[in-house]
Amino acid sequence: xxxxxxxxxxxxxxxxxxxxxxxxxxxxxxxxxxxxxxxxxxxxxxxxxxxxxxxxxxxxxxxxxxxxxxxxxxxxxxxxxxxxxxxxxxxxxxxxxxxxxxxxxxxxxxxx
Amino acid sequence: xxxxxxxxxxxxxxxxxxxxxxxxxxxxxxxxxxxxxxxxxxxxxxxxxxxxxxxxxxxxxxxxxxxxxxxxxxxxxxxxxxxxxxxxxxxxxxxxxxxxxxxxxxxxxxxxx
Numbered sequence: 001x002x003x004x005x006x007x008x009x010x011x012x013x014x015x016x017x018x019x020x021x022x023x024x025x026x027x028x029x030x031x032x033x034x035x036x037x038x039x040x041x042x043x044x045x046x047x048x049x050x051x052x053x054x055x056x057x058x059x060x061x062x063x064x065x066x067x068x069x070x071x072x073x074x075x076x077x078x079x080x081x082x083x084x085x086x087x088x089x090x091x092x093x094x095x096x097x098x099x100x101x102x103x104x105x106x107x108x109x110x111x112x
Numbered sequence: 113x114x115x116x117x118x119x120x121x122x123x124x125x126x127x128x129x130x131x132x133x134x135x136x137x138x139x140x141x142x143x144x145x146x147x148x149x150x151x152x153x154x155x156x157x158x159x160x161x162x163x164x165x166x167x168x169x170x171x172x173x174x175x176x177x178x179x180x181x182x183x184x185x186x187x188x189x190x191x192x193x194x195x196x197x198x199x200x201x202x203x204x205x206x207x208x209x210x211x212x213x214x215x216x217x218x219x220x221x222x223x224x225x
Contacts, residue, residue, distance in 0.1 A: 004154065032212055043202055043216035044155070087154070091212050097162065098143070098206065100214055102154035 003027060004103035006088050012109045017078045021106045023071040023088030030090040030101070035062055035073050038085045038105065047086070048073070078110045115139065116217035118203050123222045125197075133188045133220045135203030144186035145204040145214060146170075146178065155202060161186055190222065197224045 006023045013019050025033070032051055036044040047060065050071055054063035061074040071088055088103040116137040125131045137144065143162045147155040157170030161180040175194025180186055186205075190197045200221050204214040 002154075008152065034213070041200075041219075041221070043219050045216070046213055049213070097160065097168065098212060099157070100155075102147075102156075104152055104154045 002103070003101045004088055004090050006086075006103040006106045008104060008106060010107040010109050012111065013078055015078055015080060015110055015112055017110075018074065018076045019078060019108060020075075021073045021086055021088075021108075023073075023103055025069050025071070025088075025090045025101075027090065027092060027101075028066075028069060029094075030092050032091045033062075033064060033071050034089040034091065034100075035060075035071075036087040036089055036102075038087055040084075044087055044102075075108075078108075080110050080112065083108055083110045116203060116205055116215060118201075118217035118220050120220060121218065123220055125222070125224050127224055128192045130189055130191050131197075131222065133190065133201055133203075133222070135186045135188065135217055136184055137186075137203075137205045137215075137217075138184060139205055139215065140183070141205035141207055141215075142183070143206045144180070145206075146176070146186070146188045147202045147204065148172065148199040149202060149219075150199050158188065197222060 035047045037047045038044040050062040059076045063072045085105040085107045087105045090101045092099045119134045145160045146158040159178040161167035177189045202219045203217040206214045
């Protein structure tokens with residue numbers, strides 16, 4: 001079983017739609033979580049951190065359910081520029097080292 | 113501008129040759145990391161370093177080597193022992209003690225012919 005699992009998609013949605021991505025993690029010791037955005041052939045960039053019960057940043061809302069070991073990302077009013085791959089990431093401090101565990105990503109394509 | 117640079121962006125090598133990928137950062141970060149990314153897979157950690165002159169193996173270190181002689185630099189050598197070297201290689205850095213966020217360089221796409 002992968003440590004961080006995501007639906008690979010692609011999610012094809014029209015502009016203005018609301019879309020939600022889900023992510024599950026297997027290590028209950030994971031302390032915090034992130035969503036990174038990765039454009040095609042580019043490096044990942046931090047989109048949002050998810051610390052306690054979740055947080056919101058403009059059109060983006062991230063939720064965390066520790067009991068179910070589940071994280072979600074909601075994008076409202078989708079824009080063409082939101083088209084990218086969204087990586088779910090778990091943070092784990094292990095043996096004095098801060099480790100990021102990446103999911104394989106969910107691809108989003110927003111069309112006119 | 114502060115950031116992480118990787119060079120070259122694209123690299124082609126013949127099978128059996130060693131190749132070194134460059135990673136430099138001017139963020140004054142203590143920790144640096146190397147990942148590889150293959151299609152349909154998450155980033156996998158190759159090596160990491162939390163301080164100069166020290167580094168540790170990640171999850172897929174076989175066939176790779178690194179050095180950390182300067183804080184700013186963390187080059188990765190892909191040796192001929194790496195069975196499937198063709199991949200997208202990403203270097204990252206973070207502030208070691210509180211470093212939950214990692215900042216990534218633009219990546220090097222290595223193709224072995």
